[in-house]
Amino acid sequence: MRDIRLFVFILFTSTSILSSQSLYELQKEFIDLRFGVFFHFGIMTFTGDPWATPHQDISKFNPADLDCNQWADAASKAKMKFAILTTKHHDGFCLWDSKYTEYDVASTPWKNGKGDALREFVDAFRKKGIEPCFYYSVWDNTHGIGNKEINRDDIEFIKGQLTELLTNYGKIKLLFIDGWSWKMGHRAVPYDEIRELVKKLQPECLLIDNTHIPELYHNDLIHFETAVKCPADNRLPGMQSMLINKSGGNDWFWSPDVATAPLLTADEILESLDYLEKRWSVFVLNCPPNNKGLIDSSIVERLSEIGEKWEPDFNRPPLPETNTVIEHPVVIKSAEAESGNADFAVDGINDRYYYSYWESDSTLPQSIIFDLGKNYDLIQFGYLPKYTPVVQPDNDGSITSYVLYASKDKIDFDKIAEGNWMGDHRMKVIRFPAVSARYLKLVVNSAVNNRAIITEALAGKKK
The missing domain is CATH 2.60.120.260 (Galactose-binding domain-like)
Incomplete structure (x- = not known):
């Protein structure tokens, strides 16, 4: 970033038209993707600092061999149909050149500050026919958003960065927001205002906040995180997330011990896929890229093994409709x-x-x-x-x-x-x-x- 503006004026073009699909149709379409991958990749991958540490040394960010095509190829072999990348985690470091901060890739040695990890990600996955999706943390520990009373400047900062994400990278099927409900709440950072912006920029983009509420409360999909399992009687559109590594890692991010860590077996992953598919919940498997910008070979091999064994059940009944959605x-x-x-x-x-x-x-x-x-x-x-x-x-x-x-x-x-x-x-x-x-x-x-x-x-x- 080189120039902070409190108000962003944007000429909305074709992305501003109303979606021709209903919310139910968009939910059903996403649930039918069934299997996806989560990439936690950012400054923690390189510093090893603990979760949400502010002001990390971003000069260490330099994934010399970054190859999102390798990521996409591995996901494709597993028959994954969508991929989520952490554009910014709680530490505040941005994988794109944001005009709202200098705490981003433009201030790192990677590609002499000219790199854009998001562009490489979306291009690689679209070439494989896999839907690119974004994760974005509202809580920003470096900029202090969420550590004090929220003010108007904070809200405009968030809206400005979301506008960059949803106007510069083509169609984004899902926006996964974190550090919101559980950190500062949907009133302090007004949910209706953020939702209206997202739907104005990309009417067909589904919105998730990691609310830790297994209902469609301020959500287009329910997120079931790791140990919180999708219930056996679930009939709502859901997403179950899980780490592929059974030990090691820097929280959801990579650390050197991931390369030799025990992984979920193919049979364990297949069991989860079978369970979740019957309950209208997609399964997203976290596969953290390493500090070279590649997925470790052990994970690549496991994903290939899954793809050889798994076939979607196309006879599954369609997603049940619900009357508990508050769309506006x-x-x-x-x-x-x-x-x-x-x-x-x-x-x-x-x-x-x-x-x-x-x-x-x-x-x-x-x-x-x-x-x-x-x-x-x-x-x-x-x-x-x-x-x-x-x-x-x-x-x-x-x-x-x-x-x-x-x-x-x-x-x-x-x-x-x-x-x-x-x-x-x-x-x-x-x-x-x-x-x-x-x-x-x-x-x-x-x-x-x-x-x-x-x-x-x-x-x-x-x-």
Whole structure:
């Protein structure tokens, strides 16, 4: 980067047109890819510094033999159909020349600062007919984004870098965001604003945030990370990630011991593929490139072995449709309730080791009012029941009877929906005729164990 701008003005061309495919069609198309590869590759590969270390010595980044064609060939032999590359991890180092920072490949000795790892990646994989996808961390430990209160400059920084990624490298089928919900939350960095940008730039790009919530809460696909396994009864579009190396590595990145580390056997990988395929979840296998810019020979051989043994099941039924998707979300700005900490229901912060939630006292009926900040034409409302570590949904406090009201001024409320829900742990979403409102009031008439618990409240607007 050589010049920081707080506002980016872009002439949106053909990528700005509306997608001709529905979200369900895009989800179904991606799930039918079945098998993909994850490449964690960045400054940690070269320094050996711990996960998320800021201000690493980027002069060490110099993958002299970088060959994304080797990566793509190995993935192709395994019959993988998509590939995800870490464009920027939590440390903040960018694999492309970003005009928003000098902490990027342009400031390294690699190719005299003229290299672009993303360009080499997308070109190599497209030549093999494999869909290139991007990972991007919102948490940036070098620039301090996520380590303090988020300000407007931080949001514009994030949007500027996402704009670079989604306008300079052609069609990107999936954007995988991390360090967001579990680090700073979807309110501090507003999910609706980021989602609208992504869908404006690339309407057919699916969006994942690593929320550690096994529901379609602010997600086009659910991510099941390593030990958190796709449940046996899953009927939602999902993605299971796993490391190919059983030991060694620098977190998800390469370290010298990966070259001799025991790997998942072909049979273990085939077993996962079979299990996940039947549950409409793609399988993405992390295969970290080394500091020469190549995949170690042991991993290449294992991928080839998988390809010789595995065949997709094209008789699998199509992805089931669901009514729990909020395609055009509105981030709720604040909440107030008769008891408990209502803000926990709208902070958008969830981690596998920590979940905040609003919990009422045992005096029901009881209400909670949500402020959306301004009037919207609303058509949906939903909520996530209780979660506890590690990624454990719980039916304690699940709402079983409710009435929903809407208002423009928080004085006069009109009833827009009422009904009953199963007292289970699944996310609940209701749809109603469009109503212009800034405030929603949920009256809880009854709940499991006679108290209401909401991990996150959700609202959806008209397109």
